Amino acid sequence: MGTELTYAMVVELLPAYALGALESEEMEAVDAYLEEQHTLLARLERLDIATAQLAQAAPAAPMSPQIKTRLMTQVRAEGGSTTSASPVVSPIASSAVSSGNPLLGGGRQGRTILGQPVHTRPIQPPLPVQPPLSIQRPRRFDFGWLAAAALAAMALFIVWIDIGTQTQLRQLQNELVNRDTQLAELRQQQIFFTNPSQIVTLVGTGESNARGLFYQYNEEAFLVLHGLEPLPATQTYQLWLIPTEGTPASAAIFAVQSADESHQQVKLPANALTYNAVGISIEPSGGSLTPTMEKIVLLGEKA
Amino acid sequence: MNLTKLSDEQLLQLIARRNADAFETLYDRHAQVVHNLILRIVGERRATEELVQEAFWQVWQKAGDFRGDGAGAAWLYRVARNRGLDRLRQRTARPKTVALELEDSPRLFAYGQLPSVETTVERSWQQQQVRESLASIPDDQRVILELAYFEGMTQSEIAEHLSLPIGTIKSRIRLGVEKLERLLVATGLRRGDV
Numbered sequence: 478m479g480t481e482l483t484y485a486m487v488v489e490l491l492p493a494y495a496l497g498a499l500e501s502e503e504m505e506a507v508d509a510y511l512e513e514q515h516t517l518l519a520r521l522e523r524l525d526i527a528t529a530q531l532a533q534a535a536p537a538a539p540m541s542p543q544i545k546t547r548l549m550t551q552v553r554a555e556g557g558s559t560t561s562a563s564p565v566v567s568p569i570a571s572s573a574v575s576s577g578n579p580l581l582g583g584g585r586q587g588r589t590i591l592g593q594p595v596h597t598r599p600i601q602p603p604l605p606v607q608p609p610l611s612i613q614r615p616r617r618f619d620f621g622w623l624a625a626a627a628l629a630a631m632a633l634f635i636v637w638i639d640i641g642t643q644t645q646l647r648q649l650q651n652e653l654v655n656r657d658t659q660l661a662e663l664r665q666q667q668i669f670f671t672n673p674s675q676i677v678t679l680v681g682t683g684e685s686n687a688r689g690l691f692y693q694y695n696e697e698a699f700l701v702l703h704g705l706e707p708l709p710a711t712q713t714y715q716l717w718l719i720p721t722e723g724t725p726a727s728a729a730i731f732a733v734q735s736a737d738e739s740h741q742q743v744k745l746p747a748n749a750l751t752y753n754a755v756g757i758s759i760e761p762s763g764g765s766l767t768p769t770m771e772k773i774v775l776l777g778e779k780a
Numbered sequence: 781m782n783l784t785k786l787s788d789e790q791l792l793q794l795i796a797r798r799n800a801d802a803f804e805t806l807y808d809r810h811a812q813v814v815h816n817l818i819l820r821i822v823g824e825r826r827a828t829e830e831l832v833q834e835a836f837w838q839v840w841q842k843a844g845d846f847r848g849d850g851a852g853a854a855w856l857y858r859v860a861r862n863r864g865l866d867r868l869r870q871r872t873a874r875p876k877t878v879a880l881e882l883e884d885s886p887r888l889f890a891y892g893q894l895p896s897v898e899t900t901v902e903r904s905w906q907q908q909q910v911r912e913s914l915a916s917i918p919d920d921q922r923v924i925l926e927l928a929y930f931e932g933m934t935q936s937e938i939a940e941h942l943s944l945p946i947g948t949i950k951s952r953i954r955l956g957v958e959k960l961e962r963l964l965v966a967t968g969l970r971r972g973d974v
Binding site: 489492493495496497498499500522523524525526527528529530531532533534535536537538540541543544545547548549551552553555556557558676678688690701703780 | 798799800803804807811812813814815816817819820825829832833836837840851853854857858860861905907908909910911912913914925926928929930932933934935936938950953954956957958960961964
């Protein structure tokens, strides 16, 4: 094949090339053509992106967290560094990094409990050996006071350590409670994604670039919204369940804090579950009885 | 600099400079899709775990090879797919189906390793878009795309497998990929979303 290929022929072959479905001889010929003629590289990039999306069509299956643990251990051991300019590394972690062995990849190997480094006291050098007593009688020194002072200092030190340990323990317990709460919420939300009774894709209307997904599970729904702008206090977003015939039913009113992403979990009205479409409109604060049609910002129909 | 805000391409540049945090961020973002893809190809959990690890290790070692003239995720998925297809070709036979065991899945996650809600939802949204796009491609084209992508078959192998003329397979692949491209653009998936 080689140099016999023309521009038109390569254009025809590119989709199969991007998919990796050409015979090896054809692949080599297209490779050779693209090395010399760069005009089709942009086209190939778009096709590559489209075919790569097929990966996301593979059925979801749970994966073991140990894969990540093993990989990250391997990466750190091999010399992976942390992000030097990154504020995502907490000050505590940073101090652990700076005190670590640079040969081991930035001190991540220090002892930690739930990500918090455990500070240990440095080992004290041995006390110097006392010189032998001279024959002359030495001045007497009252060691009683010294021992008492040492005992008092030690007691204070133990109290201080105890307070510190208890504080750290309380922090860890709080963190554990927070993580338990977070885990419970995630598990509760997971049911919407793993076993939804209905999914409706919401698309921005008019010039709106907003988008979203409406996951229904029984009489509840979880809304994931991108690109909805925060509204002034005088307005609110209102969720509508729209039947094929009849009046749309209000399902919730809500605000968003950021245009990046927001989530809403809502209880759906039991008498409106035979909807055909889902919409979100901008309404006056407190909501409306019927949607203001020209202010519907997101809309989607059941598949 | 918050690494989660960086694009895949920017993360790959940092990984090429041996930044483990960037690698971890990229892993969190794409590991589930890579895992699903490899499992769909090889059909065995144990082999899948091994290959996911190998694929990401290859990314760690070869991130410098990413030329930056395409989507980082597309490059990553290609690495993973090639790993899966290589394993597939080494075998003479393989299981045809995969038990998903979704009911048991929550226990597989550990503290600190749960993907964020944002990551889960974004992935879910993208998968939904892709599935909807694929569903709207005519069956005769979709089957061929799936045979090529997940089974690694060439056009002539697909023709033999489906007992169809090679010309038919070629035209269906071309139409199917082009339609997929148009649908994905229409649903708003941009380059960075891949």
